[in-house]
Amino acid sequence: MPLLQFDQVGIRGMSAAVPAHKIINREYSQHFPAADVAEIVEKTGIEERRFAPEGICASDLCQAAAEKLIADLGVDKEEIDLLVFVSQTPDYRMPATAVLLQERLGLSKQTMAFDMNLGCSAFVYALSVVFSLVQTGHIRKALLLDGETRSRAYYPKDRRVAFLFGDGGVAALIEKNPNYGKSFFSLNSDGSREELIKIKAGGYRFPSSTETVKEKLVDEHGNISTEEHGYMNGPDVFNFVIQEIPSDIKRILSAAETDKDAIDYFVFHQANAFMNGYLAKKLKLPLEKVPSSIREFGNTSSVSIPLTIVSQLQGKLEGKKKLLLSGFGVGMSWASAVMDFQDCFISDLVEV
Amino acid sequence: MEAKFLEVIKEALEIEDRDLAMGDKFKEFDEWDSLAQLTLIAELDDNFGVTIQSGDFKKIHTLQQLFEHIQNGQ
Numbered sequence: 001m002p003l004l005q006f007d008q009v010g011i012r013g014m015s016a017a018v019p020a021h022k023i024i025n026r027e028y029s030q031h032f033p034a035a036d037v038a039e040i041v042e043k044t045g046i047e048e049r050r051f052a053p054e055g056i057c058a059s060d061l062c063q064a065a066a067e068k069l070i071a072d073l074g075v076d077k078e079e080i081d082l083l084v085f086v087s088q089t090p091d092y093r094m095p096a097t098a099v100l101l102q103e104r105l106g107l108s109k110q111t112m113a114f115d116m117n118l119g120c121s122a123f124v125y126a127l128s129v130v131f132s133l134v135q136t137g138h139i140r141k142a143l144l145l146d147g148e149t150r151s152r153a154y155y156p157k158d159r160r161v162a163f164l165f166g167d168g169g170v171a172a173l174i175e176k177n178p179n180y181g182k183s184f185f186s187l188n189s190d191g192s193r194e195e196l197i198k199i200k201a202g203g204y205r206f207p208s209s210t211e212t213v214k215e216k217l218v219d220e221h222g223n224i225s226t227e228e229h230g231y232m233n234g235p236d237v238f239n240f241v242i243q244e245i246p247s248d249i250k251r252i253l254s255a256a257e258t259d260k261d262a263i264d265y266f267v268f269h270q271a272n273a274f275m276n277g278y279l280a281k282k283l284k285l286p287l288e289k290v291p292s293s294i295r296e297f298g299n300t301s302s303v304s305i306p307l308t309i310v311s312q313l314q315g316k317l318e319g320k321k322k323l324l325l326s327g328f329g330v331g332m333s334w335a336s337a338v339m340d341f342q343d344c345f346i347s348d349l350v351e352v
Numbered sequence: 353m354e355a356k357f358l359e360v361i362k363e364a365l366e367i368e369d370r371d372l373a374m375g376d377k378f379k380e381f382d383e384w385d386s387l388a389q390l391t392l393i394a395e396l397d398d399n400f401g402v403t404i405q406s407g408d409f410k411k412i413h414t415l416q417q418l419f420e421h422i423q424n425g426q
Contacts, residue, residue: 039385043387160386233406234386234390235386235389235390235393235405235406235409236405236406238390238393238394239393239403239404239405239406242393242394242397242403243403274387274390274391278394282398
């Protein structure tokens with residue numbers, strides 16, 4: 001549990017792109033009775049999601065978000081020295097998507113570019129990596145791109161996961177500036193819980209085969225999936241959240257020598273409305289300080305924290321604002337941060 | 353503690369129309385589903401400081417067994 005601290009590094013602006021193709025969850029029910037679907041929607045709070053059409057990747061959504069942000073902020077692309085792409089749905093197994101985005105965005109060949117592979121904790125994790133590189137003073141501007149096409153990772157005949165996930169991509173421009181205050185990060189991992197959320201096949205441990213693409217009955221409730229699609233043990237994921245997240249949030253508040261009353265917004269990973277309702281109640285947070293985008297975009301994995309900021313906090317980040325971010329999920333991996341936002345610019349949401 | 357336990361179960365599962373007995377098989381209740389399980393997990397953690405893994409949950413059928421599991425976990 002490293003507690004990292006940075007000073008005078010911050011996010012100058014953020015943008016997000018989502019597919020224009022909207023899924024109405026109550027109508028996304030060809031495999032299940034409408035009454036069951038309505039119940040899932042009511043309990044998870046997910047009414048709509050965005051699905052990327054065939055041929056559109058997470059990187060395309062990030063590219064659209066990045067181009068919007070670069071144009072809105074009038075950034076000289078020559079000054080972007082670092083590009084980090086965060087995703088578990090990259091374009092290829094190789095090369096790294098960040099390198100492809102260097103070319104597609106027209107950035108210089110002197111750009112440092114690499115991918116980071118984490119799920120729901122990834123935006124906070126990647127911010128800590130980018131902040132530490134920018135803190136050196138040798139990077140003028142850094143572009144953090146975070147995109148997912150999670151809609152494709154889960155099988156529509158598995159009701160435990162079929163109604164939860166959506167697609168999106170975000171961009172954040174990070175720089176060193178004396179106006180930015182301190183930021184604090186708590187970064188954690190627990191590989192003993194690797195089976196809680198997993199796509200088993202398609203890597204090198206269980207390569208794709210004619211067997212892995214076959215439909216299989218996966219539980220006693222008649223859910224059907226394949227080894228190429230995501231599996232989630234919901235109750236134990238919830239146990240993990242109960243056991244790790246409130247204490248991590250208390251730890252990062254204490255490390256930042258602040259308390260919850262001094263935080264303007266708590267931006268949690270958007271897993272489902274139930275989970276965030278639990279966290280708000282457990283930590284005794286006023287709901288107006290806990291923005292949510294779960295209703296309109298569902299769970300977009302690592303994208304959900306920045307997508308919530310862009311879609312819910314535009315116009316609310318003028319001046320100095322203190323935010324607490326907390327991402328938690330597949331790994332299991334979790335990360336929390338407390339940081340000051342100073343006049344953070346938010347672009348209008350882009351639809352692709 | 354048994355009375356408090358039954359109150360917590362009733363509240364978590366939103367049961368208002370009847371009393372519960374320790375021998376009840378709670379997974380057969382109409383109110384039982386996957387999200388009821390999550391609510392119950394949260395309420396048991398809040399009230400008794402015990403979290404119940406899904407593997408253990410599979411072996412628990414009656415409220416008496418659940419009660420004993422919580423007592424052992426405390």
